[in-house]
Amino acid sequence: MSRQFQYQDDVLIEKSFNWKQMGRLFDYLKPYKGAVTRVVFVMLVFGMLTRLAVPYLISLAIDKVIDPDGGSGSMGYLSIVFGVMAAMYGLRWWAQNYTIRHTNDIGQHVIYDLRSALFKHVQTLSFRFFDKRPAGSVLVRITNDVNALQELLSNGVVNSVIDIAQLAGIVVILLVLQPKLALAVMITVPLLILVSSSLRKRTRMAWQTVRIKQSRINSHLNEAIQGMRVTQAFAQEKENQRFFENLNGSSIRSWNLASSLNQLFGPVIEVTSAVGTLILLLYGTHLIQQDELTVGVLVAFITYVSNFWEPINRLGQMYSQLLISMSSAERIFEYMDEKPIVAEKEDAKPMPDVRGRVQFDHVVFGYDPDRLALKDVSFDIKPGMTVALVGHTGSGKSTIVNLLCRFYDVTSGRVLIDGMDVRDATLDSLRRQIGIVMQDTFIFSGSIRDNIRYGRPDATNAEVEAAARSVRAHEFIVKLPDGYDTQVQERGTALSMGQRQLLSFARALLADPRILIMDEATASIDTETEVRIQEALGTLLEHRTSFIVAHRLSTIRHADLILVLDHGVIVDRGTHDELMRRPGHYRNLIEAQYRFLSA
Numbered sequence: 001m002s003r004q005f006q007y008q009d010d011v012l013i014e015k016s017f018n019w020k021q022m023g024r025l026f027d028y029l030k031p032y033k034g035a036v037t038r039v040v041f042v043m044l045v046f047g048m049l050t051r052l053a054v055p056y057l058i059s060l061a062i063d064k065v066i067d068p069d070g071g072s073g074s075m076g077y078l079s080i081v082f083g084v085m086a087a088m089y090g091l092r093w094w095a096q097n098y099t100i101r102h103t104n105d106i107g108q109h110v111i112y113d114l115r116s117a118l119f120k121h122v123q124t125l126s127f128r129f130f131d132k133r134p135a136g137s138v139l140v141r142i143t144n145d146v147n148a149l150q151e152l153l154s155n156g157v158v159n160s161v162i163d164i165a166q167l168a169g170i171v172v173i174l175l176v177l178q179p180k181l182a183l184a185v186m187i188t189v190p191l192l193i194l195v196s197s198s199l200r201k202r203t204r205m206a207w208q209t210v211r212i213k214q215s216r217i218n219s220h221l222n223e224a225i226q227g228m229r230v231t232q233a234f235a236q237e238k239e240n241q242r243f244f245e246n247l248n249g250s251s252i253r254s255w256n257l258a259s260s261l262n263q264l265f266g267p268v269i270e271v272t273s274a275v276g277t278l279i280l281l282l283y284g285t286h287l288i289q290q291d292e293l294t295v296g297v298l299v300a301f302i303t304y305v306s307n308f309w310e311p312i313n314r315l316g317q318m319y320s321q322l323l324i325s326m327s328s329a330e331r332i333f334e335y336m337d338e339k340p341i342v343a344e345k346e347d348a349k350p351m352p353d354v355r356g357r358v359q360f361d362h363v364v365f366g367y368d369p370d371r372l373a374l375k376d377v378s379f380d381i382k383p384g385m386t387v388a389l390v391g392h393t394g395s396g397k398s399t400i401v402n403l404l405c406r407f408y409d410v411t412s413g414r415v416l417i418d419g420m421d422v423r424d425a426t427l428d429s430l431r432r433q434i435g436i437v438m439q440d441t442f443i444f445s446g447s448i449r450d451n452i453r454y455g456r457p458d459a460t461n462a463e464v465e466a467a468a469r470s471v472r473a474h475e476f477i478v479k480l481p482d483g484y485d486t487q488v489q490e491r492g493t494a495l496s497m498g499q500r501q502l503l504s505f506a507r508a509l510l511a512d513p514r515i516l517i518m519d520e521a522t523a524s525i526d527t528e529t530e531v532r533i534q535e536a537l538g539t540l541l542e543h544r545t546s547f548i549v550a551h552r553l554s555t556i557r558h559a560d561l562i563l564v565l566d567h568g569v570i571v572d573r574g575t576h577d578e579l580m581r582r583p584g585h586y587r588n589l590i591e592a593q594y595r596f597l598s599a
C-alpha cells in the first residue's frame with residue numbers, strides 16, 4: 001500500500017485581499033518610519049528627478065544644438081547640457097547605492113522583529129497547540145513564511161512609492177510637453193491593465209501553490225530526518241525516497257507553471273509598448289509636420305514612454321508579490337492570533353515558595369471533550385511524600401502530571417498546591433516549583449555543564465558539580481573527553497540511556513524544586529547502572545513531594561503511596577504491602593509483570 005501520510009496544514013488561500021492583515025504587517029515598519037522616509041526622500045529627489053530630467057536634457061541638446069531653429073548650434077551649450085547630465089548620472093548612482101544599502105537594512109530589522117515576536121508567542125502556546133501540528137510546519141512558518149515577507153517589507157514598499165511617483169511624474173511631463181500625443185499614447189494603458197489583471201490572478205494562485213509544495217517538502221524533511229532511525233530500522237528508505245521524489249517533482253512542476261505564467265508578462269508589456277511606440281511615431285511625425293512638435297521633444301517622448309512601462313511592470317510584479325506575501329502573512333498571523341488555552345488570569349499571583357502539599361479535588365478532564373481521560377479523581381498528598389502512579393497504558397498517569405504542571409486546564413474540579421488553585425498562580429511561579437524528569441531526557445546542544453544548568457542558569461560550576469556528584473553522574477562525566485565541557489546534542493549518541501537519566505537527575509536536583517515529577521524510563525539498563533540510578537533517585541526524592549509514573553518494582557515498593565489508575569479512575573490506593581495483601585488491580589498488575597519478567 002502506498003504511503004498515506006499527508007501534510008494538511010497548508011491550503012490554497014483563494015480569499016479576497018485582506019487589507020486588515022496588510023495593515024498589521026505594515027505596523028512592523030512603524031519603528032523604522034524615519035529610515036523609510038529618508039530612503040524614499042533620497043530616491044525621489046536624487047533618483048527619480050535625475051531620471052526624469054535626462055530625456056528633457058537630451059531634447060534640449062537636439063533642438064538647441066543639433067537642430068537649432070534658424071542658426072548653428074552652440075557647442076558651449078552642449079557641454080553645459082552634458083555636464084548637467086553627468087552630474088545627474090552621478091547623483092543617481094549615489095542615490096541607488098544609498099537605497100539598496102538602507103532598504104536591505106530595514107528589511108532585515110523588520111524580519112528580525114517579526115520572527116522574534118512569532119517565536120515569543122509560539123513559546124507561550126499550550127501543549128494542545130503542539131499536539132495538533134507537526135513540528136516541521138511550525139518551523140516552516142517561523143523560517144520560510146517570515147523570510148517570504150522580506151522582499152515586500154524592504155524593497156517592495158520603497159520601490160512602489162518611487163515607481164508610483166515616477167509614473168505620475170512621467171504622465172505630468174508628457175501632458176505638459178504635448179498633451180495630444182500624451183493622451184494618444186496612454187490609450188494602451190487600459191488594454192494592458194485588462195490583459196495583465198487576468199494573468200496576475202492565475203499567477204498569484206500558481207505562486208501560492210509553489211509555496212505550499214515547498215512547505216510540504218520542509219515538513220516532510222523535518223519528519224524524515226527525525227524519524228530516520230525508524231525508517232532505517234524498518235528498511236523503508238526506498239518508499240521514503242519515492243514519497244520524497246513525488247513531493248519534490250510536484251514542487252518543480254508547480255514552479256515551472258508559475259514561472260512560465262510570470263514570463264508571459266514580459267511579452268504582454270512588450271506588445272503594449274510596441275503599440276504605444278507605433279502610435280507615438282505615426283502621430284508624432286504627423287504633429288512634427290503640423291509644427292506642433294519638435295524632433296527633440298519626440299525623442300524625449302520616446303524615452304519617457306519607454307521609462308513609463310518599466311514602473312508599470314514593476315508595480316504589477318509588486319502586486320503579485322504582495323498577494324503571495326499576504327498568504328505568508330496570513331499564516332503568520334494565524335499563529336499570532338492563537339490564544340494559549342492555558343492562559344494566566346489577569347489577577348494571577350505568584351505562588352509563594354511551597355512546602356509541597358498537592359491535592360486533586362474531584363478532577364475531571366478530557367483532551368477531547370467527549371472522551372474523558374480522568375473521571376472524578378481526588379487525592380491529598382502531604383509534603384515530602386513519594387507517590388507512585390501505576391496503571392495500564394492509557395489509564396491516565398501522564399494526564400495527572402500534565403494537570404499538575406498546568407499544561408492543560410481541568411474540565412471541572414481543582415488542582416491545589418499548598419491550598420492554592422494552580423489556575424490562580426502565575427505560570428512561571430507555578431512551574432518553578434515543579435521539576436520534571438522525563439522518560440527520554442532531552443539533551444540540548446551545548447556542554448554537559450550547560451545541560452545540567454538548564455533549569456538554573458545562574459548556578460556556579462561548583463554547584464553543577466555538587467549536583468552531579470549527589471546523583472552519581474560525576475564519575476561518568478569526568479571520564480568523557482572534555483569532562484563537564486564535553487559537547488553533546490539531542491541526537492548525539494555519545495550518552496547511553498542510563499547516563500542521560502543521571503544527567504536529568506542532576507539537572508532536576510540543581511533546580512531544587514519542591515515538587516518533582518518523574519516519568520521513569522522503561523528501557524532496560526544493566527544492573528550496575530540500575531543500582532546507581534536507584535541510589536541517585538533516593539537522593540533526588542529526599543525532602544520533596546514526588547510523583548513517579550513508575551515502571552520498576554523497586555521504585556514502586558519504596559513509594560509512600562501508590563495510586564492505581566484504570567480508565568481515568570483511581571481504583572485503588574495504599575502502600576505496596578497493603579495493596580499486595582488484597583486481590584485487585586494492583587496485585588494483578590504486579591503479578592502480570594512478574595510473570596512477564598520471569599518468563
Ligand SMILES: Nc1ncnc2c1ncn2[C@@H]1O[C@H](COP(=O)(O)OP(=O)(O)OP(=O)(O)O)[C@@H](O)[C@H]1O
Pocket residue numbers: 131367368373391392393394395396397398399400
Ligand atoms: N495529547 C493528547 N491528545 C488527545 N488524547 C490524549 C493525549 N494524550 C493522552 N491522550 C489520551 O488520554 C488517555 C490517558 O492518557 P495518558 O497519557 O494519561 O495515559 P498513561 O497512563 O500515561 O499511558 P502510558 O503509560 O502509555 O504513558 C488515553 O486514552 C490517551 O489516548
